[in-house]
Amino acid sequence: MQNIILFHGPNTFNLEKTLKSWIKAFYDKYNGDLNIEILDSQNLQMQEILKKAGTMPFLAEKRMVVIKNFLSESDKDEQKKLIENLNEIPDFTILIFAESSPPDKRTSLYKKLEKDCRVEFFEELEGLTLTNWILEQIKKHEGKISSTNANYLSLYVGNDTWQLSQEIQKLCLFASEKEITKEDIEKLSTPLLSTSIFKLTDAIGFKKQKEALNLLERIIQSGEELPMIFHMLVRQFRLIIMIKECYEQGIPANTIAKTLKQHPFAVSNILKQCQTYNFDELKKIYKKLLDIEIAFKTGKIYITTDDKRDFVLALEKFVMTS
Incomplete structure (x- = not known):
């Protein structure tokens, strides 16, 4: 069941960014938002999921259904019912479970998704990986920073990519066309x-x-x-x-x-x-x-x-x- 995907992990910034890019790519390819459904897990029942996922695509080959925080917030009985009916999800539907909180890996639904479906885990960035991510983000904002100061920023602010993203935008605006310095980081950024x-x-x-x-x-x-x-x-x-x-x-x-x-x-x-x-x-x-x-x-x-x-x-x- 590779058309059913689970997104989860501590790096919720990259998770949300990836989810948005998937939705945008689908939007561009399959006739706008007519075939995109985003559901909140609160009071969401299995029958509604099957209904939304089973609806035929409109003037397109595929349909996308995104369910947010179903594993971490939904009723456990509804999760058990869904396990029994996952095979009914048609191939033309891309069903994404997006979890912003850590799902309980002991649940039957998590084990089922891990075993039979596609799982995308978004791990926290650390060390050189985090420094490279900072360099990449600053470049996207048309800013300049040395590798040494990018590393310093990661240690000064920590590896919360949501906060880092805000600090990077702030620093790039302040520095304008100049290179971001250690002094800029200490002056403008909120320290860990x-x-x-x-x-x-x-x-x-x-x-x-x-x-x-x-x-x-x-x-x-x-x-x-x-x-x-x-x-x-x-x-x-x-x-x-x-x-x-x-x-x-x-x-x-x-x-x-x-x-x-x-x-x-x-x-x-x-x-x-x-x-x-x-x-x-x-x-x-x-x-x-x-x-x-x-x-x-x-x-x-x-x-x-x-x-x-x-x-x-x-x-x-x-x-x-x-």
């Missing part, structure tokens, strides 16, 4: 939490208390949950300690990256941070972070949806005294 935490630990290492407090305030005001900010802060200092230990044992940066499963670019940046801390300082910092965690878990630091002052004060005190 880990990027902001890196800058915060950098400021702490160089004893820039005012800058560190401003960075902390910006991170909090960005809407990130305080426990997540704290977790990322702990993670960053843990990485600094582990990378510093490895480096002082004479282990090369690339080997450190592979061992700790970190991006080589991130490791090279943290190695620069390592130079601003000695092990005694890192030990004291980690002890302070541990004290905050214990206070939080034992209720000494009280936090609710409306009142987060205790946690904020603890983080500010940590920044001021580290």
